[in-house]
Amino acid sequence: MDIVERFKKYIAFDTTSDENSLTYPSVSSELEFGKILVNDLKELGIDAYIDEYGVVYGRCENGKEKTLGLISHMDTAPTIAGGIKNPRIITSYDGKAIKLNDKYTMDPKDFPLLNDVVGDDLIVTDGEHLLGGDDKAGIAIIFEFAKYYVSHKNEFSYNLAIAFTPDEEIGKGALHFEPSKMKADLAYTLDGESIYEANFENFNAASAKVTITGVGVHTGMAKDIMINSALLGIEFNNLLPQDMIPSKTEGYEGFIHLCSFNGDVEKTTLEYILRDHDKNLLEEKKKMLLSARNSILLKYPKAKIDVLIKDEYRNMKDYFIHDMSAINLINKAYLESKTKINYLPIRGGTDGATITYKGLPCPNLGVGDFNPHGRFEFVSINQMKKMVSILIEMFK
Ligand SMILES: [Zn+2]
Structure with missing residues (x-):
């Protein structure tokens, strides 16, 4: 089975994860799909099993001391239906608009990545x-590489470990992933877009819940007594830097994002997320919230205001600055493949960051998939195949 046939086989299987599910994996189709992957790995001659959480582990050894791991996720985003049975192949794309069906056309004017x-x-x-x-x-790239690995074992300097995880799209991809089951020295998630970009930096993340309690009395007798907590909420938010928000930041610029605002006279809550690649700048953002609280309290001593800050996830770069070996291997593979690689900071989190802090260093590589999570998604078969040859260089 070649990489395209395999890809078509796997995308026909609907594994849309469900954020409201209380089970793990979130849908039983992920378990069924995982069992198919185990069979397919065994067919290639790779030891494989699925654990009680639906995580698939595979392994092929060649007697070398060190092991590299490759990780992809099995689920697709709950934004729109998955399990496509009739994808269309476009050979040597001519750069024009692509008609998907009677309703939708994908035009390079709207989707410049097509260029x-x-x-x-x-x-x-x-x-x-x-x-x-x-x-x-x-997943298809990992299989194509594994097929090559099994028949050319002696060319490689590392054992091969594989993991396929469920529920990445609902933020639980690394929850039950166990480095002790993968037994690798370094690993890579294959979950990016262009194969000419890789990532080893993501945001540091925190959340904050601000609760303001005011003083409510009849509006007719409110003079010098009423403290309207909703108005204090507006004042609180206005004390924060007005340009430090998602719609006005990019690249390495962090932000404080107001996710929700609910309130009345007596009680108002504001929920924020705080993001920054630099952990010191994230700490500064926390202090901005605390100093806004102090300003409000100084002005309205009878109001009550609580700021509850929680750390969420960390930038994996803080690991990699002390140990670049996973990045050096990427550089070596791209150099040998005479291909340029660009490192981009992720403006979000990634399973690789969680896995890195579980003790297995895990940057992210691209797979040639674009406009994910919607009907305008497409893959470049050329990029998928090229990634297989880059992995071959990486394991040499
Ligand atoms: Zn993904």
């Missing part, structure tokens, strides 16, 4: 489903 893949063979959707290249392109 980067002119001349490539693409797989696009039927306009009614997402494609599922996030992250089944990663």
Whole structure:
């Protein structure tokens, strides 16, 4: 089975994860899909099993001391239906608008990423489903590489470990992933977009809940007595830097994002998320909230205001600055492949960060999948195949 046939087989399987589910994995189709992957790995000659959480582990040894791990996720985003049965292959894309169906056309004017893949063979959707290249392109790449690995074991300097995780799209991909089951020295998630970009930096993240209690009395007799907590909430938010918000920041600029605002005279709550690649700047953002609280209390001594801050996840770069070996291997593989690599900071979190802090260093590589999570998703078959050859260089 070649990489395209395999990809089509896997995207036909609906593994849309469910954020409201209380089970793990969140849907039983992930378990069924995981069992298929175990069978397919065994067919290639790779030891594999699925554990009680639906995480698939595979392993093939060649007697070397060190092991590299490759990780992709099995689920697709709950934004639109998955399990596409009739994706379309476009051979040597001509750079023009692509009609997906009678309702939807994908035009390079709206999706300029298409300009980067002119001349490539693409797989696009039927306009009614997402494609599922996030992250089944990663799974297909790992399989294609594993097939090569098994028949050329002695060419490689590392044992091969594989993991496929459920529920990444609902933020639980690394929850039950166990480095002790993967037994690798370094690992890579294959879950990015362009293969010419990789990531080893993500946000440091915290959340904050601000609760303001005011003083409510009849409006007719409120003079010098009423303290309207909703108005204090507005004042509180106005004390924060007005340009430090998602819609006005990019690259390495962090932000304080007001997610929700609910209130009346007596009680108002504001929920924020705080993000910054630099952990010191994240600490400063926390202090901004605390100093806004102090200013409000100084002005309205009879109001009550609580700021509850919780840390969420950490930038994996703080690990990699002390040990660049996982990054050095990426650089070596791209150099040998005569391919340029660009490192981009992720403006969000990634399973690799959680896995890195579980003790297995894990940067992220691209898979050639674009516009994920919607009907305009597409993959470049050329990029998928190129990634397989880059992995071959990496394991050499
Ligand atoms: Zn993904």
